[in-house]
Amino acid sequence: xxxxxxxxxxxxxxxxxxxxxxxxxxxxxxxxxxxxxxxxxxxxxxxxxxxxxxxxxxxxxxxxxxxxxxxxxxxxxxxxxxxxxxxxxxxxxxxxxxxxxxxxxxxxxxxxxxxxxxxxxxxxxxxxxxxxxxxxxxxxxxxxxxxxxxxxxxxxxxxxxxxxxxxxxxxxxxxxxxxxxxxxxxxxxxxxxxxxxxxxxxxxxxxxxxxxxxxxxxxxxxxxxxxxxxxxxxxxxxxxxxxxxxxxxxxxxxxxxxxxxxxxxxxxxxxxxxxxxxxxxxxxxxxxxxxxxxxxxxxxxxxxxxxxxxxxxxxxxxxxxxxxxxxxxxxxxxxxxxxxxxxxxx
Amino acid sequence: xxxxxxxxxxxxxxxxxxxxxxxxxxxxxxxxxxxxxxxxxxxxxxxxxxxxxxxxxxxxxxxxxxxxxxxxxxxxxxxxxxxxxxxxxxxxxxxxxxxxxxxxxxxxxxxxxxxxxxxxxxxxxxxxxxxxxxxxxxxxxxxxxxxxxxxxxxxxxxxxxxxxxxxxxxxxxxxxxxxxxxxxxxxxxxxxxxxxxxxxxxxxxxxxxxxxxxxxxxxxxxxxxxxxxxxxxxxxxxxxxxxxxxxxxxxxxxxxxxxxxxxxxxxxxxxxxxxxxxxxxxxxxxxxxxxxxxxxxxxxxxxxxxxxxxxxxxxxxxxxxxxxxxxxxxxxxxxxxxxxxxxxxx
DNA sequence: GTTAGCACTCGCCACCATTGAGTGCTAATG
DNA sequence: CATTAGCACTCAATGGTGGCGAGTGCTAAC
Numbered sequence: 001x002x003x004x005x006x007x008x009x010x011x012x013x014x015x016x017x018x019x020x021x022x023x024x025x026x027x028x029x030x031x032x033x034x035x036x037x038x039x040x041x042x043x044x045x046x047x048x049x050x051x052x053x054x055x056x057x058x059x060x061x062x063x064x065x066x067x068x069x070x071x072x073x074x075x076x077x078x079x080x081x082x083x084x085x086x087x088x089x090x091x092x093x094x095x096x097x098x099x100x101x102x103x104x105x106x107x108x109x110x111x112x113x114x115x116x117x118x119x120x121x122x123x124x125x126x127x128x129x130x131x132x133x134x135x136x137x138x139x140x141x142x143x144x145x146x147x148x149x150x151x152x153x154x155x156x157x158x159x160x161x162x163x164x165x166x167x168x169x170x171x172x173x174x175x176x177x178x179x180x181x182x183x184x185x186x187x188x189x190x191x192x193x194x195x196x197x198x199x200x201x202x203x204x205x206x207x208x209x210x211x212x213x214x215x216x217x218x219x220x221x222x223x224x225x226x227x228x229x230x231x232x233x234x235x236x237x238x239x240x241x242x243x244x245x246x247x248x249x250x251x252x253x254x255x256x257x258x259x260x261x262x263x264x265x266x267x268x269x270x271x272x273x274x275x276x277x278x279x280x281x282x283x284x285x286x287x288x289x290x291x292x293x294x295x296x297x298x299x300x301x302x303x304x305x306x307x308x309x310x311x312x313x314x315x316x317x318x319x320x321x322x323x324x325x326x327x328x329x330x331x332x333x334x335x336x337x338x339x340x341x342x343x344x345x346x
Numbered sequence: 347x348x349x350x351x352x353x354x355x356x357x358x359x360x361x362x363x364x365x366x367x368x369x370x371x372x373x374x375x376x377x378x379x380x381x382x383x384x385x386x387x388x389x390x391x392x393x394x395x396x397x398x399x400x401x402x403x404x405x406x407x408x409x410x411x412x413x414x415x416x417x418x419x420x421x422x423x424x425x426x427x428x429x430x431x432x433x434x435x436x437x438x439x440x441x442x443x444x445x446x447x448x449x450x451x452x453x454x455x456x457x458x459x460x461x462x463x464x465x466x467x468x469x470x471x472x473x474x475x476x477x478x479x480x481x482x483x484x485x486x487x488x489x490x491x492x493x494x495x496x497x498x499x500x501x502x503x504x505x506x507x508x509x510x511x512x513x514x515x516x517x518x519x520x521x522x523x524x525x526x527x528x529x530x531x532x533x534x535x536x537x538x539x540x541x542x543x544x545x546x547x548x549x550x551x552x553x554x555x556x557x558x559x560x561x562x563x564x565x566x567x568x569x570x571x572x573x574x575x576x577x578x579x580x581x582x583x584x585x586x587x588x589x590x591x592x593x594x595x596x597x598x599x600x601x602x603x604x605x606x607x608x609x610x611x612x613x614x615x616x617x618x619x620x621x622x623x624x625x626x627x628x629x630x631x632x633x634x635x636x637x638x639x640x641x642x643x644x645x646x647x648x649x650x651x652x653x654x655x656x657x658x659x660x661x662x663x664x665x666x667x668x669x670x671x672x673x674x675x676x677x678x679x680x681x682x683x684x685x686x687x688x689x690x691x692x
Numbered sequence: 693g694t695t696a697g698c699a700c701t702c703g704c705c706a707c708c709a710t711t712g713a714g715t716g717c718t719a720a721t722g
Numbered sequence: 723c724a725t726t727a728g729c730a731c732t733c734a735a736t737g738g739t740g741g742c743g744a745g746t747g748c749t750a751a752c
Contacts, residue, residue, distance in 0.1 A: 028745050041695050046746070064702045064745050105510055143487055143499065151507060153489065153499055161497060163507050164451055240605040243597075251589075254600050259586040374714050387726050392715070410714050410733045 005055075010081060011038065012048050013057055017069045017077040021320045024246040026066030071285040074297070074319055078282060087328050095120070095332055101340050106160060109340070111235045113313060117333060118238025121326050123245075123317030124261060126300075128271045129233040130160055130310040137188045137196050140222060142177040150177070152225040157190070158305050158341060166224050172217065180218040187218075193226060200226075234264045234271070247295055247318045260292040261316075271312040274300040280331045285319050295319055299326050301334035305341040313337065356427060357384065358394045359403055363415045363423040367666045370592040372412030417631040420643070420665055424628060433674050441466070441678055447686050452506060455686070457581045459659060463679060464584025467672050469591075469663030470607060472646075474617045475579040476506055476656040483534045483542050486568060488523040496523070498571040503536070504651050504687060512570050518563065526564040533564075539572060546572075580610045580617070593641055593664045606638040607662075617658040620646040626677050631665050641665055645672050647680035651687040659683065 005013070015036045019027045029042040029049060038045070049067055052058045057073035060066065069077065087095065098116045101109050110127045117125030136157035143151040148171060154162045172180075188196050200223045239261050242248060248257050260266060270290070274281045283298040299321075300314030313334055315326050351359070361382045365373045375388040375395060384391070395413055398404045403419035406412065415423065433441065444462045447455050456473045463471030482503035489497040494517060500508045518526075534542050546569045585607050588594060594603050606612060616636070620627045629644040645667075646660030659680055661672050 026745090030745075042745095043695055043697095043747095044693085047694090050747080060746085062702060063747090064700085064743090066745065139489070139491070141487075141489055143485070143501075145485070145501065145505075151499070151501065153497070153509065155489075155491065155497065159491070159511070161509050161511070163499065163509055165505070165507070237608075240601060240608050243601045243604060249597055251595055251597060251600060254597060255586060255589045258589060258604060262583075262586050372714090376714075388714095389716095389726050389728095390724085393725090396716080406715085408733060409716090410712090410731085412714065 005076075008038075008040075009048055009052060011036075012045060013052055013069075013073065014077065014081045016049075016052075016058065016067060017073060017081070017320075020068055021322055024318075024320060026061060026068050028066035031066065069320075071287070071319070074284050075287075078284070078323060082323055084324055084327050087332060091328075092332060095329065096336065099333075099336060109337075110233070111237065113333065113337060114235040114237035117313065117315055117329065118241055120329050121315045121317065121321075122238075122241050123315050123321055123326070124239050124242050125235075125237040125313075125315055126267060126271060126298075127235045127313040128268065128311050130156075130158070131232065131272075131275070132162070133193045134308070135160060135193055135310075136308060137191050137193065138185075139181075140184050140188070140225070141181050142172075142221065144172065144174055144177060147171050150221070152221075154225065158308070158310055160310075164225060166221070168221065168224075170217070176214070176217070179214055180221060183214065183218045184222055188222070196222075196226060232268045232272075234268055236261050236264070236267065242317065245318045247320075253295075256292065257296075266290055266292060267316075270298060271300060271314065274298075274314070275302050275312050277302070280327055280334075282323070282327075297321055297323075299323070299330045301330050303334040303337040303341070305338055310338075310341060351422075354384075354386075355394055355398060357382075358391060359398055359415075359419065360423065360427045362395075362398075362404065362413060363419060363427070363666075366414055367668055370664075370666060372407060372414050374412035377412065415666075417633070417665065420630050424630070424669060428669055430670055430673050433678060437674075438678060441675065442682060445679075445682060455683075456579070457583065459679065459683060460581040460583035463659065463661055463675065464587055466675050467661045467663065467667075468584075468587050469661050469667060469672070470585050470588050471581075471583040471659070471661055472613060472617060472644075473581045473659045474614065474657050476502075476504070477578065477618075477621070478508070479539045480654070481506060481539055481656075482654060483537050483539065484531075485527075486530050486534070486571070487527045488518075488567065490518065490520055490523060493517050496567070498567075500571065504654070504656055506656075510571060512567070514567065514570075516563070522560070522563070525560055526567060529560065529564045530568055534568070542568075542572060578614045578618075580614055582607050582610070582613065588663065591664045593666075599641075602638065603642075612636055612638060613662075616644060617646060617660065620644075620660070621648050621658050623648070626673055626680075628669070628673075643667055643669075645669070645676045647676050649680040649683040649687070651684055656684075656687060 012032065015032050016027045019031065019035060029045040032038075032045050033040060033042050049058060052073075053060065053067060056070060057076060058067040059070050061068065098120065099113070101112070104112065106129070110129060114125040114127040117127070138157045139155040141153045143153065145151050145165065148168055150166050150168055150172075152164050152166055154164075188199070191199065200219055204219050204223065239258060242257060242261075243254055248254050270283065274283075280299060280301045283300070285294060285297065295318060296316055297319045298314055298316050300312055302310075302312045304310045313330065315321075315330055317326065358378065361378050362373045365377065365381060375391040378384075378391050379386060379388050395404060398419075399406065399413060402416060403422060404413040405416050407414065444466065445459070447458070450458065452475070456475060460471040460473040463473070484503045485501040487499045489499065491497050491511065494514055496512050496514055496518075498510050498512055500510075534545070537545065546565055550565050550569065585604060588603060588607075589600055594600050616629065620629075626645060626647045629646070631640060631643065641664060642662055643665045644660055644662050646658055648656075648658045650656045659676065661667075661676055663672065
């Protein structure tokens with residue numbers, strides 16, 4: 001239904017959206033005829049604008065102001081009017097220069113990516129760490145720290161490392177621990193953590209392990225080690241850049257924005273949703289179903305290595321963000337990070 | 347010199363500071379006589395206030411407003427007038443309830459502590475992770491990930507765990523690696539990382555190790571593993587609570603505050619400085635020597651376990667923060683965290 | 693179908709008077 | 723002689739007013 005706009009209407013809508021993106025101010029009919037050279041008078045443009053408003057693509061803050069695009073207007077613009085050219089090799093190289101990950105650990109890379117994302121886009125950068133449960137088991141080792149205390153090191157197929165200290169009642173020698181990890185590494189290799197968990201539950205129920213001390217230890221140890229959900233880590237950078245945007249000029253809107261960016265749960269939910277899809281995804285305003293993000297848009301992409309999806313990153317900005325600039329940045333950064341993960345894995 | 351205030355002046359200064367702490371507004375002479383029952387008329391109070399202003403403890407934003415305490419005024423208040431009663435066992439218990447660290451890892455505990463600090467104080471909470479270089483060596487293990495790739499796990503005396511993936515040219519078997527770590531654990535036990543580093547440099551220079559393959563490997567591996575400074579991790583919570591404070595009501599001051607809290611380097615510098623001292627430290631306004639923190643105060647304390655100082659935490663708030671409330675909170679939280687670290691260590 | 697013309701709307705801003713809290717000074721007071 | 727009542731003065735904040743200008747919708751002419 002939205003596609004039945006005449007070409008003229010499309011052109012004018014595009015012009016309005018683009019003017020609004022740079023100015024953040026209501027766009028009037030005169031301004032349009034001046035800036036873009038349609039061979040039309042302001043009056044004709046006004047007629048079209050009235051139509052577009054009728055259809056819900058535009059709205060006016062008050063009678064004597066220009067029009068601003070509605071959420072639906074942006075939606076249409078992004079779906080049908082915006083064309084994102086791919087980055088030239090030169091631009092890619094330029095972009096790549098910003099990232100220096102040599103020898104950095106994942107915990108250092110992620111905030112760094114966030115900083116660069118926000119620096120390039122001038123909005124806020126988001127990077128979410130891999131979801132623990134969906135990583136693939138590769139290796140697990142135990143280290144005896146003291147009587148009754150073990151350090152567990154878990155390495156995922158994608159090369160992510162996690163460690164955790166667990167308490168055990170029984171005191172196991174380093175040799176016993178090695179046996180255990182050998183057993184586990186063979187048994188659990190290639191399974192996702194969720195799969196590992198069900199497998200463990202199942203096997204622990206079986207009667208026969210009661211007679212194999214080592215197996216029993218192995219299974220219960222690994223269960224404890226993998227049991228709790230690791231809190232999703234999310235890095236937010238450049239909140240202060242967002243505050244420069246005119247839509248957040250009032251104290252109230254600043255407070256709301258900072259609150260939103262600080263309560264990471266909301267962002268995690270959103271990025272989680274985009275985790276599934278391939279390529280760049282865009283959430284405009286209320287599409288996110290979170291009132292706190294009114295007036296904001298989110299451009300995200302998941303990054304991954306050949307062993308599966310790993311995490312999500314993106315940029316959050318005002319609804320009138322410069323999509324044609326941000327989308328390639330997010331896209332390419334996700335690709336870049338995927339490649340880094342891949343290379344790291346060897 | 348500051349101490350030569352008459353008792354009456356002291357009382358009035360105290361009254362002004364305390365009124366200002368709750369109201370955030372200039373305090374007038376009438377308001378004081380009303381709220382506190384000195385047997386004095388407003389006019390007498392005005393005389394004293396004029397003196398205090400002369401001496402630099404107070405200032406007036408403009409002729410027809412009341413007085414507000416200067417930095418020096420707050421300084422004097424904290425040094426000479428404020429008396430912080432210790433928390434009752436009951437209050438301590440109440441406070442302790444907020445913290446639930448059972449089975450949490452350090453990376454989870456620290457942001458949690460920040461959140462609680464900010465929640466209790468209604469200002470922003472800061473928690474800085476231990477400085478890597480000043481931790482004490484306890485154990486180091488190597489795990490072969492793939493050809494030429496090793497995972498290094500380092501455990502400090504205080505029970506902190508760090509891991510890192512390093513590249514090696516030579517392919518070493520797990521058995522060789524064990525030899526190496528046995529050697530290192532014996533050799534380096536009890537030294538701080540800085541000491542370890544100099545020792546490594548020294549030994550690597552020595553001629554004799556050229557003939558002992560294992561020693562050579564051990565030393566160069568551990569050098570690579572410990573070589574780079576881990577970026578200080580700092581957690582900031584509750585920035586949005588700060589925005590509720592009237593001193594940050596204007597868009598500009600909000601922006602500046604958020605920028606400051608976001609550029610963690612500044613905060614790291616400050617907390618670093620407080621690392622050295624024992625007990626609660628207070629930085630008032632420009633005392634921090636950072637213009638960005640104008641109008642802010644910082645209450646910090648370092649936390650540690652018996653093996654040495656470990657990290658720093660604190661609260662950042664407006665200069666007129668409620669010190670009598672915040673100081674015990676920071677103090678007790680640091681003690682609590684110290685105890686947790688201690689217990690964790692077994 | 694397009695456009696010029698025009699009356700109308702409404703946010704923005706500068707101006708102004710009023711208000712009220714608070715001061716400093718002075719002279720009266722116990 | 724310290725204290726205080728009285729008073730003139732200052733100045734931020736508040737609210738009301740009018741002009742300006744950008745922009746609209748409508749109508750009639752092209």
